[in-house]
Amino acid sequence: MGFMYLAVEDELSEEVGIRIIKGVLGSGFAFKTLRKNGFGYLKSKIESFIEMSQYYPVLMITDLDKEACAPKLKEKWFKSLEKPERFIFRIAVREIESWVLADTDDFAAYLGVRPSLLPKNPDALLDPKATLINIAKKAKKPLRLDIVPEQGAIAVQGLGYNRALCQFIREQWDCQRAASRSESLSRACTRVAELRSN
Incomplete structure (x- = not known):
């Protein structure tokens, strides 16, 4: 059985993240959720999450919101930090509701x-x-x-x-069906699926 951390902004993002993990990796993959309402918590803890990903994979989901594009948001959050392979940073474009x-x-x-x-x-x-x-x-x-x-x-x-x-x-929500209409979700599912071979 595998194990990973799921870091999210809010309750709805948590449920979506859980369904992605179960839908892509199956119910045998255990996880622990890290959440305090809002993106501020995620941004402030990013160094801790990077460190945690040295031991177990971390899936972090945040919203693009008003940012111009995903690379810009990623640049602001990571700055000079290196993103390890097992730190899966995914951005819902523009909000988690688009994936719903x-x-x-x-x-x-x-x-x-x-x-x-x-x-x-x-x-x-x-x-x-x-x-x-x-x-x-x-x-x-x-x-x-x-x-x-x-x-x-x-x-x-x-x-x-x-x-x-x-x-x-x-x-009812099916991440695979939803991924066919959302490129940002499709990329998230693809990255999570890579954990099967790690």
Whole structure:
């Protein structure tokens, strides 16, 4: 049985990371999650994660957000640090929600909407979370109430947002199908698959 660390920004990224590990490496690959809300924790601990990867692989997932491109973000985070082979640094373009949206048919079925409402190229979206919430406005009522913020609310997402999306990831999301519509996810799956031969 193999072992690795999974370092992520938030609860939704954690569920996606777990599904990638299980989907690519199988359930026999053990892991421990490292998470405190936000990318600040990941960025501040990057030297520690690099050191940990000398002993066990580390998969770290962060969002591109407003950064111009993945190489720019990587340059800012690593600076002069060397990235070991077993430190898998993956960037969701532009947010983890784009990887959620990439499993088009399953997510459409979960929401109860037409697959044609979902984007063909989620990596090209400037604001995947906003896109997801707009699609969820047409979802079945329980999910719509969970995902979409109440009218006039300060919050950008519904109170049950994480609960609803994490349930979808755990029960239905398929990383291999999603990878066919997301280049950034496909690259993540390919890098994780390399651990099978290490």
